[in-house]
Amino acid sequence: MGIVVQKYGGSSLADASSVKRVARRIVESRRQGHDVVVAVSAMGDSTDELLDLANEVSPLPPARELDMLLTAGERISMALVAMAISDLGFTARSFTGSQAGVITDSVHGRAKIIDVTPGRISTALDEGHVVIVAGFQGVSQDTKEITTLGRGGTDTTAVALAAALHADHCEIYTDVDGVFTADPRIVPSARKLDRVSYEEMLELAACGAKILHLRCVEYARRYDIPIHVRSSFSQLEGTWVVPDAAADLPEAEDMEQAIIAGVAHDRSEAKITVVGVPDKVGEAARIFEALADAQINLDMIVQNISAAATSLTDISFTLPRADGQTAMKALAGLRDEIGFASLLYDDKIGKISLIGAGMRSHPGVSAKFFSAIAAAGVNIQMISTSEIRISVIVDEGLVDAAVAAAHSAFDLDSDEVEAVVYGGSGR
Ligand code: ASP
Ligand code: MG
Numbered sequence: 001m002g003i004v005v006q007k008y009g010g011s012s013l014a015d016a017s018s019v020k021r022v023a024r025r026i027v028e029s030r031r032q033g034h035d036v037v038v039a040v041s042a043m044g045d046s047t048d049e050l051l052d053l054a055n056e057v058s059p060l061p062p063a064r065e066l067d068m069l070l071t072a073g074e075r076i077s078m079a080l081v082a083m084a085i086s087d088l089g090f091t092a093r094s095f096t097g098s099q100a101g102v103i104t105d106s107v108h109g110r111a112k113i114i115d116v117t118p119g120r121i122s123t124a125l126d127e128g129h130v131v132i133v134a135g136f137q138g139v140s141q142d143t144k145e146i147t148t149l150g151r152g153g154t155d156t157t158a159v160a161l162a163a164a165l166h167a168d169h170c171e172i173y174t175d176v177d178g179v180f181t182a183d184p185r186i187v188p189s190a191r192k193l194d195r196v197s198y199e200e201m202l203e204l205a206a207c208g209a210k211i212l213h214l215r216c217v218e219y220a221r222r223y224d225i226p227i228h229v230r231s232s233f234s235q236l237e238g239t240w241v242v243p244d245a246a247a248d249l250p251e252a253e254d255m256e257q258a259i260i261a262g263v264a265h266d267r268s269e270a271k272i273t274v275v276g277v278p279d280k281v282g283e284a285a286r287i288f289e290a291l292a293d294a295q296i297n298l299d300m301i302v303q304n305i306s307a308a309a310t311s312l313t314d315i316s317f318t319l320p321r322a323d324g325q326t327a328m329k330a331l332a333g334l335r336d337e338i339g340f341a342s343l344l345y346d347d348k349i350g351k352i353s354l355i356g357a358g359m360r361s362h363p364g365v366s367a368k369f370f371s372a373i374a375a376a377g378v379n380i381q382m383i384s385t386s387e388i389r390i391s392v393i394v395d396e397g398l399v400d401a402a403v404a405a406a407h408s409a410f411d412l413d414s415d416e417v418e419a420v421v422y423g424g425s426g427r
Contacts, residue, residue, distance in 0.1 A: 003125070003167045004034040007041075007135065007158035011175040011423040012232035013077050014044040018423075022232060023084030025173075026130060030090055035125045037165060039135040039158040040081055042073025047151070063108035067137075067148045071097070074134035074154070082132050092130040095120060097137035097146075101164075102157060104138035104147045111147035112215070113138060113156065116164035133161060155216035163223035170225050172212065173232035175423040178239030179204070179211050181262040181412040184419030186400045190407065191414035192238075193261065197245040200261040200355055203389045207353035208266025217241065233422035245357070259358035259365070260410045265403050266351045267396060269299060270324045271381070273316040274331060276341030279306035283338055284315060287331065294330040296323045299351075300384040300393065312341070316382060318393060321347050349381065350399035353391040354406055366390050372409035378402045 006029070008022050029036050041047075050069050054061045061069075078094035085092035101117035124131050135154025140147050149156050155172055162170035179201070180190040196204070198221035205214040211229060220227050220241065230238025245261075277283050284303060291298060299318040306313040319327055324347060331343055352373075359365040369390055373380060378401060382393040394402050407413060 001033040002035070003037060003165050004029050004171065005037045005039070005158055005162040005165065005167045006171045006173060007039040007154055008081075008173045008232055009154065009175065010041040010044050010046065010077075012173055013040060013042075013081070014423060016080075019043075019077075019080045020084045020087075022173075023081055023088055025232060026081070027085060027088045027090055030130055037121060037125070037131045037133065037161055037167075038081065039133045039154050039161060040074060040077040041135050041154040042070075043077055043080075046073045046076070064145055067108045067146055070148050071134065071137040071146055074136055078132045078134045082130075085130055085132075090130055091128065092132055093124040094132040094134070095124075096134050097157065098139035100131075100133040100161070102133075102138035102160065103141050104149070106140035106143045106145065106147065108145070108147055110150040111138060111140065113149065113160045113219070114141060116160050118161065118164045121161070121165065133157065149215065150213070152210065152213040153215070155213035156219055159216045159219045159223075159225055159227065162225045163219065167225070170220070170227050172216075172227055172229045174211065174229060175231065175233065176211070176419065176421055177231045177234060177236050178229050179209070179241070179262070180419055181260075181414075182403055182407045183209070183265065184421055186265075187263075187404050187407050187413075188418040189413040190262075190419050191412055191416075192419070193245075194237075195240045195242055195245040196261050197357060198241060198243060199388065200245065200357055201241045203353070203355045203386070204262055204264050207264035207355065207389065207391060208268070208351065209262070209264040212241070231420075231422055234420075259362055260354060260356035260412065262355055262412070263403050263406045263410075264353045264355060265399050266353075267399060268321055269318045269349060269351055269393075270321040270345065270347035271316060271318050271349050271393060272324070272327060272331070273314055273344040273346075274340050275314050275344060276312045277315055278339055279311045279313045286334065286338060287315060290330045290334055291319075291327055294323075294326050296320075296327050296330075300382050300391065302382050302384075318349070318351070318382070348396040349393050350396045350402075351391055351393055352399060352402050352406065353389055354410070355389045357388050359390070360387055368409055369406055372405045373402050376401045376405035378405070 082092035104111035227241040
């Protein structure tokens with residue numbers, strides 16, 4: 001039998017009894033004859049607690065030390081899970097990301113995995129051990145420093161291990177039954193998807209669905225590793241993230257599934273408007289160069305041609321809230337040079353995205369989406385689209401209502417029981 005790679009998130013490892021429960025599940029796979037490699041996250045909300053602690057000690061902790069601190073969370077989990085496994089009569093070996101051969105670039109806080117050299121994992125498996133790897137961390141090839149992969153990064157650790165070990169797929173265990181058509185915490189009638197394509201899952205993750213780390217889906221697509229997202233609290237079959245969601249399905253089901261995969265929302269962005277920009281060649285370039293120099297990743301950008309009378313235009317864009325102050329500073333420095341009138345900053349916004357590969361070939365999807373949002377009394381501030389996504393920016397307080405309205409308009413509500421959220425504070 002082959003190698004099974006599993007990932008258990010913090011909500012599945014909230015306390016001692018859940019660590020033991022997870023160990024029983026791991027041992028079950030081992031008993032079936034598989035070689036088992038497990039990536040674990042920090043227990044419960046402990047990463048947030050460590051961050052709070054760091055911020056109490058220092059308002060701006062050095063990135064290197066923050067990574068040292070946060071990686072401790074996953075090391076606690078890995079050792080406890082290994083202990084619980086040995087208590088069940090099996091042997092386990094825990095490894096830090098660095099020991100497991102997870103090699104990254106040198107960017108603290110959001111390092112990218114560039115290689116996995118799983119020599120110690122393979123040896124431990126050959127010796128008959130279950131292998132437990134601390135998720136969310138690695139070691140930089142150049143600086144030799146310990147790095148972290150960004151919040152939610154243990155998903156990426158798991159998929160990278162699955163690829164390096166040539167596993168057939170990767171199992172991601174979480175506190176809900178799979179990937180839903182909307183966040184079941186705000187839409188209880190959300191439906192579990194049996195399958196979703198890499199392409200749709202990438203858009204969902206990029207648009208705020210927290211179920212999977214965006215990098216993990218990119219990695220899975222690049223190395224063609226199917227992901228099975230499922231609950232560690234039930235035995236139910238979860239959601240398969242696969243190259244083509246409609247492949248091998250009977251025709252009728254195929255058609256039903258085609259149009260919309262789900263509605264995602266994101267409350268982590270802010271909006272900046274540069275008011276009264278002279279409408280002439282090169283001004284947008286100057287504005288966005290300044291933001292690029294400040295290392296800011298933008299999301300949506302909207303600019304209209306000026307009303308002829310004024311020859312001034314407004315440019316609005318969205319960006320991570322965390323970068324808001326840096327961006328405002330960078331732009332304020334350009335005011336005299338460009339001669340715009342003022343800068344507006346708004347972080348009370350939310351983004352709602354409708355995602356589905358079927359919208360490529362179905363007219364009327366935007367009209368239906370915008371009507372549903374209007375019927376919920378929500379005003380749209382910005383719109384952007386990709387081939388398989390339509391996103392709108394709305395007032396932050398109206399996000400839940402708009403998500404529910406869009407979800408119903410596209411008949412995504414389940415007629416079965418309400419979606420179960422088994423654990424986790426959602427923090
Ligand atoms: N513990 C880290 C976090 O909370 C990594 C993870 O859970 O995947 O972001
Ligand atoms: Mg997660």
